[in-house]
Amino acid sequence: MNKFAEYNQYLKELIEAMLINQNMHDAVNLDISDGLLRSYLSKEKIYSAGAFFTGQNLATLVVNSLKQPITFSSVVLDPTCGTGNLLIECSRKLDIEKQLSETLKKWGHVLWGFDIHETFVESCKLRLIIEALLRGCKLDCSVAEALDYLKNIKLKDAMIVQPDELKSVTHLIMNPPFNLWPSPETGIWKKGKVNAAGIVFEHFISLVNLDCCISAVLPDVLRSGSRYDNFRSSIAEKISGICEVWGRFNKQADVDVFVLSGFKVENKGNIKWHQKISAAVTLADEFDVCIGPVVHYRDPEIGCEYPFLHAKNVINWSEINNIDEKRRFRGRVIVPPFVVVKRTSSPSDLYRAAAAIINVEDKAVAVENHLIVLKPKSGKLQDCINVIELLASDFVNKYLNERIRLRHLTVNVIKSIPLF
Ligand SMILES: C[S@@+](CC[C@H](N)C(=O)[O-])C[C@H]1O[C@@H](n2cnc3c(N)ncnc32)[C@H](O)[C@@H]1O
Structure with a gap:
């Protein structure tokens, strides 16, 4: 992942030069970031990190599927935030102040993200800074200060988060990694290895508060694979929501996905995993x-x-x-x-x-x-x-x-x- 640090250096230089040009726009173009990653990291590294970044149309669907609007009273967490595509899309629901520092202070309370790769975390923050500048904020602080305002976007393993760390989270958005992880012994998973996206999603659904708004990109195997029956039953008890089938994730990642959105509820969940066709x-x-x-x-x-x-x-x-x-x-x-x-x-x-x-x-x-x-x-x-x-x-x-x-x-x- 160190090679990706070169890209972050380039983003810092773009911010310091403060020249609004195509390079700035490209930096926050959600359709470019996934391909761009491939020019810095090998296929193997990308696969092992499960680093596939959400494109613009899918990010729009994820954020617009949240059943409550994002406001300055919200806390929106992406627990596997990568370089921040979903958080950038969320920031577009928030107003800006005149100065960059004031804007980031306010955005920093709302936008939370975790990732296990330091370079991705830094990239996510730098891209949010660029997004704010492109929306018209005046650069009034150093890059280091600007990064500091986004304290809730940090290096963290999503799987070792404690429940009280999430007390203030009102919205959960995610596109977790899709690679295979060893099955946790929680009674939900088949033996061997299972899709990491299911593990991360289930973990966070157990941790977040009741009424938390949820919207997630998940691999279709979780919606329709027979190995994931228990996952579906367990999730369906905790969420009231719907699934929207999306299809292939993007040109690079030949995996079909769907968006699951709804609320966390107590023991009376209900998810429409697929359209019901009544046939005698x-x-x-x-x-x-x-x-x-x-x-x-x-x-x-x-x-x-x-x-x-x-x-x-x-x-x-x-x-x-x-x-x-x-x-x-x-x-x-x-x-x-x-x-x-x-x-x-x-x-x-x-x-x-x-x-x-x-x-x-x-x-x-x-x-x-x-x-x-x-x-x-x-x-x-x-x-x-x-x-x-x-x-x-x-x-x-x-x-x-x-x-x-x-x-x-x-x-x-x-x-x-x-x-x-
Ligand atoms: C599919 S990408 C999604 C990134 C971003 N949410 C998006 O939609 O563009 C998944 C991300 O999960 C991160 N990741 C993998 N395992 C993780 C873990 N245990 N805790 C936190 N992040 C993790 C990877 O580094 C990668 O950036």
């Missing part, structure tokens, strides 16, 4: 749905020989009557007719649930785990034909994109597709 009948009522049982690289090639189906020998939207590839397998095999859906897809694909009908006569098939199997309870080919038409519809595309932005479709989301 869902796909699970008419089909048995499972992941293909073969894990090709792991399962030994012993047992009887079967036709072998995997993502690469399935032609989308076809009816497959013959499978040339064979494989020995000792596990569960599937008797046609059935439908397979490719598990991996992207929200930008024309079809989220690319599928094919398998109608190989009298032969059980070994199906690989990159495919989801839909076996009609009726045993009828006609039900496979009907479901294929449904999977190719705009309705199902929209439904799946709204329910799950992750690349991997899950059995649960396929089971939940409404049948009309």
Whole structure:
């Protein structure tokens, strides 16, 4: 991170020169900062820090989603503030005074931020100073004094904050790191590693006061991944709020995100994780749905020989009557007719649930785990034909994109597709 100190030096020189020019505007352009970081730090460093900075439109959505306005009586905390994109956007809700010093004194009471990288903390403060100057404040103090007015933006590990440190926080905004951290043993998390964003978010939701306004950018896996069921139940007890699906974070970070906003409440929370579509009948009522049982690289090639189906020998939207590839397998095999859906897809694909009908006569098939199997309870080919038409519809595309932005479709989301 030390290399980033060069950038801070450049920002200090911009402030001291006090020349309002394009460089000044670029310094607080929220769409530039994420790319700029890449010219100072390696990809590996950025990934390990989880340092992906929020762009302008997303920052606007996060701040505008706060259910109470930011005023001079507010205390707005970004516990993983990075170089301050969300705090800069918050400052735009606050008035300025004539002098820089007076403005920063007032902003300093409202804007709080923590980060574990000193250079990011300094950069965040320098950028807020530049923002105030660009809004018309008169430079009446040294850079060192100006930095001092923003005392509540500091070097701090968000995970070792004590509850009384947050007593005055009225608004919590965040875009926490999205890398994997070891699972805390709090009963909420699956074993192994889990998304850091969930850990940081849950930690702060437990710490902040009732009625605290919350708005956070979170990875979609927390909204739709089956590993995060307990996280969702725990959060839903403490927050009354809504989710807005955003899509891909930005050009550099190919991860889908959503914004969760609302209030902390006591034991009667309620979060609309996704749009409710009421359907009397869902796909699970008419089909048995499972992941293909073969894990090709792991399962030994012993047992009887079967036709072998995997993502690469399935032609989308076809009816497959013959499978040339064979494989020995000792596990569960599937008797046609059935439908397979490719598990991996992207929200930008024309079809989220690319599928094919398998109608190989009298032969059980070994199906690989990159495919989801839909076996009609009726045993009828006609039900496979009907479901294929449904999977190719705009309705199902929209439904799946709204329910799950992750690349991997899950059995649960396929089971939940409404049948009309
Ligand atoms: C995704 S960036 C977001 C920065 C900023 N909030 C924004 O929206 O542009 C996450 C930030 O979290 C910081 N971070 C990672 N672990 C942290 C921790 N334990 N405590 C505080 N900050 C942390 C990283 O250094 C990084 O700057």
